[in-house]
Amino acid sequence: MIDLKLLAYLEEFISENRKQRFNEILAQRTNYLTVAVEDVFQMHNTSAVVRSCESFGVQTAHLIEDRNGQHLDEEIAMGAQKWVDIKRYQNSKQVIDSLREKGYKIVATSPHADSSLLQDFNLDGKTALFFGTEKNGLSDYVLEKSDAYLKIPMVGFTESLNISVSAAIILQHLTTKLKASDVDWKLTDEEIFERRLNWTKKSIKSIDDILERYKSDN
Numbered sequence: 001m002i003d004l005k006l007l008a009y010l011e012e013f014i015s016e017n018r019k020q021r022f023n024e025i026l027a028q029r030t031n032y033l034t035v036a037v038e039d040v041f042q043m044h045n046t047s048a049v050v051r052s053c054e055s056f057g058v059q060t061a062h063l064i065e066d067r068n069g070q071h072l073d074e075e076i077a078m079g080a081q082k083w084v085d086i087k088r089y090q091n092s093k094q095v096i097d098s099l100r101e102k103g104y105k106i107v108a109t110s111p112h113a114d115s116s117l118l119q120d121f122n123l124d125g126k127t128a129l130f131f132g133t134e135k136n137g138l139s140d141y142v143l144e145k146s147d148a149y150l151k152i153p154m155v156g157f158t159e160s161l162n163i164s165v166s167a168a169i170i171l172q173h174l175t176t177k178l179k180a181s182d183v184d185w186k187l188t189d190e191e192i193f194e195r196r197l198n199w200t201k202k203s204i205k206s207i208d209d210i211l212e213r214y215k216s217d218n
């Protein structure tokens with residue numbers, strides 16, 4: 001349950017421009033498309049994928065951190081992680097089970113598999129796009145569990161694109177396609193209120209003091 005009274009109280013501490021910007025951006029956010037990144041070795045690649053999610057309006061990124069055991073909290077740069085919901089998992093089974101439960105179709109992105117080409121790919125249901133490691137791509141587990149395979153067509157000598165470049169191309173294409181469709185892709189009212197509260201808190205410097213004051217007054 002969203003505390004609307006708290007939200008109204010905190011919004012007094014941010015500018016009208018800021019509030020309006022939050023609303024404009026939230027009106028473009030989606031969880032219809034979501035992204036999962038499996039065991040990426042280089043932090044800057046994960047960081048760039050999260051940045052693309054933020055830039056193209058994909059609200060949630062799922063980071064699987066098992067084989068490499070990396071903790072990305074402080075390593076994801078550029079500030080994008082502040083505005084995207086980042087969920088962490090220890091292995092790919094956890095994320096696939098959780099996404100399936102929420103009704104997502106699992107889609108492996110791969111330069112090799114016998115995949116649908118990006119331009120032919122149909123968004124027929126909530127879709128989770130999986131991206132793999134720099135050297136080996138997605139694990140056999142994710143490839144076996146996937147419902148569909150997606151490929152950016154390439155015509156050069158190079159075997160594959162960088163993961164973050166792939167994510168940017170795919171997200172730009174699919175978010176444009178989604179927004180031109182009849183699908184109800186927007187966040188729910190509850191999701192929007194939650195983000196407004198969360199983003200407002202993150203925008204107030206002395207938030208802890210303000211929350212203390214609110215608690216003692218209410």
Ligand SMILES: C[S@@+](CC[C@H](N)C(=O)[O-])C[C@H]1O[C@@H](n2cnc3c(N)ncnc32)[C@H](O)[C@@H]1O
Pocket residue numbers: 109110111112130131132133134135136137138150151152153154159160161162163164166
């Ligand atoms: C550097 S590639 C990995 C290459 C790896 N040798 C392989 O066999 O997949 C890293 C990730 O970027 C994505 N990717 C790279 N090129 C792609 C393409 N042409 N189409 C779709 N995804 C691609 C995939 O998610 C891939 O797992």
